[in-house]
Amino acid sequence: MIMKRMLTALTGMGLVLSSAIAWATESADGIKDPVDSWEHLWTEVLIDLYIMGGIFGALAIYWLFKYQAKSPDAVGDAPKLTRAQAWSWALVPLFIFLADDLYLAAKGWTAWNVYRTVPENAMEVKVTGNMWYWEFEYEDGTTSGFDVDSKEGDGLVVPVGTPVVLRMTSNDVLHSFGLAKYRVKEDLMPGRITYIWFLPKEEAESYVTCVEFCGVNHSRMFAPVKAIPSEKFEEWLVKRAKEEAEE
Ligand SMILES: [Cu+2]
Numbered sequence: 511m512i513m514k515r516m517l518t519a520l521t522g523m524g525l526v527l528s529s530a531i532a533w534a535t536e537s538a539d540g541i542k543d544p545v546d547s548w549e550h551l552w553t554e555v556l557i558d559l560y561i562m563g564g565i566f567g568a569l570a571i572y573w574l575f576k577y578q579a580k581s582p583d584a585v586g587d588a589p590k591l592t593r594a595q596a597w598s599w600a601l602v603p604l605f606i607f608l609a610d611d612l613y614l615a616a617k618g619w620t621a622w623n624v625y626r627t628v629p630e631n632a633m634e635v636k637v638t639g640n641m642w643y644w645e646f647e648y649e650d651g652t653t654s655g656f657d658v659d660s661k662e663g664d665g666l667v668v669p670v671g672t673p674v675v676l677r678m679t680s681n682d683v684l685h686s687f688g689l690a691k692y693r694v695k696e697d698l699m700p701g702r703i704t705y706i707w708f709l710p711k712e713e714a715e716s717y718v719t720c721v722e723f724c725g726v727n728h729s730r731m732f733a734p735v736k737a738i739p740s741e742k743f744e745e746w747l748v749k750r751a752k753e754e755a756e757e
Pocket of ligand 1: 720721722
């Protein structure tokens with residue numbers, strides 16, 4: 511009887527839990543770019559961890575006191591389980607947890623699809639990794655970079671509102687292009703072209719850092735990433751092309 515009631519309670523709890531998760535994470539505008547999809551998935555993981563951690567943590571503490579041995583030679587009087595009850599106790603919680611895990615995995619695949627699908631109107635920038643600096647080349651051949659010692663150079667400049675796809679390769683060893691602000695990173699390898707894309711939604715200055723240990727100056731392999739209004743970006747590109755012609 512007790513077992514049956516507990517099983518019902520557990521199943522009910524699972525249902526409430528899964529609908530609560532679905533409700534709490536339904537986003538109004540859907541998934542648009544890697545930042546949104548990543549944040550969406552991470553929020554769900556956190557909700558899961560806190561809800562499950564809270565419920566099962568509290569239950570464990572409660573049971574710890576409730577079933578505490580009253581004397582050193584106390585013997586428990588747990589009810590003997592029938593075969594069906596034993597299987598139920600193993601399988602029902604398993605499926606509740608598995609359903610949640612599969613749900614999260616599906617969200618992960620969705621995020622991955624967003625991550626790998628470049629919008630059609632994306633602006634392309636070639637990125638080359640070198641020991642230990644980044645080189646950027648725009649569609650018209652204009653290049654940009656950043657010198658860590660002199661702090662000269664603009665780094666990667668992009669227009670707000672336009673998706674940017676980076677086609678990347680390396681001149682020497684393995685590097686990895688890490689954009690923490692835009693929640694993307696990808697390796698660069700000699701002889702191979704890899705890609706990532708991101709969407710600068712607002713004016714912002716962030717950094718790209720190399721996130722694959724690539725030698726003694728690995729930690730100095732960073733450059734600014736400047737998202738500026740598109741008119742200013744066009745101006746910058748012209749100015750930069752002129753500078754380059756003079757160099
Ligand atoms: Cu590197």
